[in-house]
Amino acid sequence: DVKVTQSSRYLVKRTGEKVFLECVQDMDHENMFWYRQDPGLGLRLIYFSYDVKMKEKGDIPEGYSVSREKKERFSLILESASTNQTSMYLCASSSRGLPGRFGAGTRLSVL
């Protein structure tokens, strides 16, 4: 079965910390995405990448950055975590077009 794997299911961090969320896919997909999921707001795109070292801003990129050094790995970085970044973070991938498969998510709490 194809997989999108997120390194942590739960994370607790303190305000101001630098946070790394890792995502790995084993499908050789070109496109990878980072979303955050909040109740009543659905999923909102933070960043996506269509190739190694390439990235595009989504709807809510402020306070985040990304890194894609290898095709299978896409990292989301919170430069200085804040309480309003407490959320569920979802990674996804696709061969072309829109995301078809997501990871199970990382629930991040910033205290």
Added chain:
Amino acid sequence: QQQVKQSPQSLIVQKGGISIINCAYENTAFDYFPWYQQFPGKGPALLIAIRPDVSEKKEGRFTISFNKSAKQFSLHIMDSQPGDSATYFCAASKRAAGNMLTFGGGTRLMVKP
């Protein structure tokens, strides 16, 4: 301001009944409308999708109805089963914008045995 509005937020249906989830969009440039299904503890998965050149698409018990003039689309789950209990998200995208999806707020469906 949410560009895709989804209703209801939660829905309880008896086994064998029809589940109906509605979405409305504002941006007429949207030209692709997928639905995602998310089980507890899992990420969303693409369920079914429609383009605006057709009014209906059916896959098994799942049907999307699309009304371009009203800027509305809906998901119907026929013969709903307890295994369909999940959160459903509608979404919309503009092909010209590449891979950008705008999601609705989600509907939590519970199908009672």
